[in-house]
Amino acid sequence: MFHFSQTSRSSQKTSRSIRFSCRPEDHGVIAPPVAAKTVLPDWFRKLPPVDQQQASATSNGLTVKRCMPFLDAMTTGWILPLAATVRLEIKDGGSAVDAGWEFDRVMVSNHGAHQVAGNPKEPAPPCKFHNYWSIRTPPGWSCLFLPPLNRPAQPFECVAGIVDTDTYAAHIHFPFFATAPDGLYVIEKATPLVQVIPFRREDSALxxxxxxxxxxxxxxxxxxxxxxxxxxxxxxxxxxxxx
Known part of the structure; x- marks a missing residue:
């Protein structure tokens, strides 16, 4: 269901780094990818490691801020954000979604409902956020794209997928379903869309x-x-x- 605009191959450096690139005219205009560890949600930043009101002889009062597995999931990889502000209007009990924007590139398009017939999100129609960053990884490395982990829910949820980004350098667009009640929602520029977690394919074949x-x-x-x-x-x- 991930949409690939074209197929291309390019030479890769052997350094262990991930590269995000955009058109020159988009650089400094569209929201850039950021390391997941640098954009922790406000609720998590404000949460104390120990809730003193809960601490007692029978409870240490620890909060999820002391939970390393929770934190590591939240901070692993990169966050790919929405390039520019989009408005979503969800109607008819979630069965219809209209999208609008002022930016000079397409921001949202649609998939055919037949492509996901019978899925648990019905009657929500499958839509697609357009991404204008190319992603390149070293040979043998792919990227897992999934909804940002342990973060506040948005009025949409992107579909997870894996792309072999060592050989596929075209733009990867992200299918999503609207998940909020009927209403008008403004999705601001730089809103997290997906979390990008690079991994070496050889290491995942256990x-x-x-x-x-x-x-x-x-x-x-x-x-x-x-x-x-x-x-x-x-x-x-x-x-x-x-x-």
Whole structure:
């Protein structure tokens, strides 16, 4: 369902970096990609690590701000934002969506409903945000595109997908469904659309072993769990890889 405007191949440097590029006339005009860790939601920034009103002899009062798995999901990769402001009008119980904008490039178009017939989002029609950044990764690397993780819900939800960005350098547009109640919604420029997580395909092709745990594995599991509850921050200090 991801829309590719054309297919092309280009030489890739072997450096482990992701490159976002746009047309020269768009540079400094459309909203740029940003590292996910630099755009934490306001609610998360304001949340204290410990809620003192909840702290007591029977509760440590910790909040999700001390949860490293939650934070790592939120801050991994890059945020690809909406290039320019768009208005969405959701009507008829979500079965119709009109879009408008002042920017001089197409910002929203439609997919045919037959392409996703029977999907759980019906009757919402499949729409598509247009993206004007090309994405290039080193050989062997792809990108996972998905709705921004652990962030406030928008009046839309983009569809997840994987693109082999080491060989595909054309613009990737993002299908979405309107999810809010009927009404007019202004989606401001730079609103997060998708989270971009690069990964090396070779590393993702793991074989699975599904079996009962061994005695040593059971001991390890129990030791890790007991360390986790014996003192605060054990996972962050001893189990979590350095970022």
């Amino acid at each position: 074989k699975a072993e599904i079996q009962a745990e061994t005695g040593a594995e059971a001991t390890e599991r129990e030791t890790v769990y007991r360390n986790t509850i014996a003192s605060e921050g054990w996972y962050r200090k001893w189990a979590r890889a350095a970022r």
